[in-house]
Amino acid sequence: MSWASIAIVTGLLFLAATPSEAFYRDDCYNSTRGEERELCLRRSLLRRQAVAAPSSSCPKGCTVHGVCHEDIGRCDCPRHFTGPACSTVVPSISKLCAKYSIKLRDFGKDSPCFNNCNQRGRCIAGICHCQPGYWGIDCAISWGPNGKMQLLDGNYVERKTGVKVYIYELPSNMTSWYPFMRMDRPVHLMFWQRLMSSGMRTLDGNKADYFYIPINTRTGSLAREELEWTLPYIKKTYPWWSKDNGNRHLIIHTGDMGINDFPLATRRELNESLSNITWLTHWGLHEYHPIAKWYPAHRPGKDIVIPVMIMTQGFHLSPMNPRMEAEIKAQGAPRLRNGTLFFAGRICGDRDLPDPKTGKCGPGHEDYSFGVRQAVYLQHRNVKGFRIVAWTSTYLEDISSHKFCLAPVGGGHGKRNILVAFMGCLPVLIGDHVLQPFEPEIDWSRFSISVPEADIPDLPRILANVPASEVASKQKRLRCAAQHMFYSSTLGAILGEDGRYDAFETLMEILRVRKEHPDVPPEKYQKVDQRFRKFINCDLDDEVNPVPLCTQGKEMQLVDRKSCKDCRRKDGTSNSFFNSAGGMLCCEDHDMTKCPRGWK
Ligand SMILES: *[C@@H]1O[C@H](CO)[C@@H](O)[C@H](O)[C@H]1NC(C)=O
């Protein structure tokens, strides 16, 4: 055991054994600085004014250790406390750890808190311990003077247009400490965080167009447990599900196979009693795939394929990054894409290559990538201008020096479709019956090449026959398309963009059109909705105040923009986005009520 972990264990035991009341007391945190203190006192005043508010229905003593979720009377316990009023100390943390295979260091006191608790609570080990009178994952909710719930003391700025989303607040054991530190694909949290800062959140389910269930369905058995606990809970606790049979309810799932990641029994339920949920996943397989023997996981028109959150190191070196563009221009010679087709990566799903005689991968990998990577590798790796390899040390350079880049499926969804688009290389999509992110709402044929699996033998000829003019016009469209594929309002900018067309906003636009034209199939959205068409072409003409986003990659930052690394550092806790209220959009000011917004 290292010294650091001993220190944490000791700290934990201390905290568990002698919970300090002062820790949770509403004492304005001994604020001495003028502004902070004033804010604190104002809030206390507001709370006292909230006379019309129903009295708390939480069990007595809840706020000594926990957070009272006032509107439903639920007392949310921090880790190592339990019971109706969170007054029981969990006897053995190690047992809890074992149950969820959590490492003790995941409890580290530096665990970030969602939106840094909006300065209305204390962040202890990844959970906001809200000041009395505030609740929610980031302490954003309180009673208003009119007896209605309010966000950020009534200072939440709502967007005038677009949809309104209601977010279920779940017990903190469902939403905080373990997922934060254990998530490898935290899209559901980042989406949630953006809902908070986007002006699209409503606390009034009657006014909501959509309902977001913010659970972590990614992590193994925990995922199943969350699903199985949460759905009955929200059905029982809130009126919104039954009002609409679970329609307009959204869940994000980031696993490779979409909802087919779940065990059969869960899938049956999802297919039957829970079939009205809209799943936002990365996996767009919508028909049975006879070669791989994979079942459909996506229902076109019901579910939405959302982009993978890519953070590939160095992809800010895209030739479309304004700084790179300027550099290339200064050099006088544009970069040459003299290679034809590039692919580097797993071909069998592991380190192996397919058997040259049978063309098959080893046991357990026969179905990997529907056999697409294997076929392209075996048939075309020696074609002039093609570079199809299992590994390269010059990945991004290679993508940048080829016209076309293979974007096949993997063990489920891939991510090259997005990455290569960012690097200005035209994606060559192979994988039958698989929809790409935001397809068909976005017409991928305008900036990619789609090749049916049956035509793989013909690939060299197909690519050779794409006219240069078509390559050029498709390349041009990548700049806009790539914006829709990246969560820049959460993660920062790459192409000098302001985030208004980013993946989050694109999803919200799709949800808006769906609400306004419920009977129109998604491939027709651009036809019936002019604003949507303009949006998809990154060509909106309404006035906005561009929000300066921080930029990815310190060395490439625009002179007038902050590096996202600096934003993350601001709160002192490692490199997490969660503790920056509102995400990178609000990098300049961590008070969400002041966070700059590019909308009306
Ligand atoms: C507030 O100040 C008092 C007196 O200095 C101290 O004992 C207490 O720990 C402080 N509380 C917090 C939450 O920092």
Ligand SMILES: *[C@@H]1O[C@H](CO)[C@@H](O)[C@H](O)[C@H]1NC(C)=O
């Ligand atoms: C989380 O807390 C709720 C409410 O206190 C409880 O019913 C549930 O079993 C807990 N779930 C886990 C995974 O601990």
Ligand SMILES: *[C@@H]1O[C@H](CO)[C@@H](O)[C@H](O)[C@H]1NC(C)=O
């Ligand atoms: C889901 O339900 C549909 C009919 O509602 C049925 O055709 C299909 O086989 C079911 N799929 C699974 C995996 O149960």
Ligand SMILES: *[C@@H]1O[C@H](CO)[C@@H](O)[C@H](O)[C@H]1NC(C)=O
């Ligand atoms: C799904 O929604 C439709 C329309 O509201 C409803 O008729 C149907 O019963 C719902 N299905 C389930 C399984 O709740």
Ligand SMILES: *[C@@H]1O[C@H](CO)[C@@H](O)[C@H](O)[C@H]1NC(C)=O
């Ligand atoms: C492309 O051009 C570069 C520089 O002239 C050269 O090194 C490279 O081998 C060429 N690649 C191909 C695939 O022709």
